[in-house]
Amino acid sequence: MSExxxxxxxxxxxxxKVWRAVSVTQYRERWLxxxxxxxxxxxxxxxxxAVSYRMRDSQPPxxxxxxxxxxxxxxxxxxRLEIIQRLVVEVxxxxxxxxxxxxxxx
Numbered sequence: 001m002s003e004x005x006x007x008x009x010x011x012x013x014x015x016x017k018v019w020r021a022v023s024v025t026q027y028r029e030r031w032l033x034x035x036x037x038x039x040x041x042x043x044x045x046x047x048x049x050a051v052s053y054r055m056r057d058s059q060p061p062x063x064x065x066x067x068x069x070x071x072x073x074x075x076x077x078x079x080r081l082e083i084i085q086r087l088v089v090e091v092x093x094x095x096x097x098x099x100x101x102x103x104x105x106x
Contacts (some may be wrong), residue, residue, distance in 0.1 A: 003087035011079045015048070015071050018079040022069040023051045038064050054088070064088040 011018055021027045021081040024043070025034070034040055038056040043066060044052050052068040 005083075005085045007083045009081045009083075010074055011081065012077075013079055015073050015079045018071050019048055019079055022071070022081075044068075055085075062099065 005006070012035050023042070025040070036055055036058070038054040043052045049072065050068060050070045051089075052066050054061055054064055054065050055067055065085050065087050067083065067085045070084070072082075074080045075094045
C-alpha cells in the first residue's frame with residue numbers, strides 16, 4: 001500500500017527566498033516545528049532545489065514519513081513549490097535473514 005500526499009503551490013517570491021523558508025532552521029521552524037521532525041537535520045539536500053525531512057506523528061503509533069520540498073522557478077519570477085509526503089513502512093527481514101530491519105518509503 002502506498003500512502004503519499006502531493007501538494008503544489010505557486011508563490012510570488014523568488015526561488016532563493018522559498019528555499020530559505022524550507023531549508024534554514026530559523027525560518028522553517030515558523031511553520032514546520034522541530035518537534036514534528038524525527039531528526040533535526042534533513043535526510044537529503046539538493047542545494048537550492050530539494051530538501052527532505054523525516055517526520056514523526058506525535059500520537060501513537062508514531063508513524064514516520066519523509067517530506068520532500070521541491071522548488072523550481074515558475075518562469076514568471078515566482079516559485080513553484082511541490083510538497084511530497086510518503087509514509088515510511090518498516091519491512092521485517094525474512095525469517096532466514098540475519099534479523100535486520102529495512103526502511104522503505106511506501
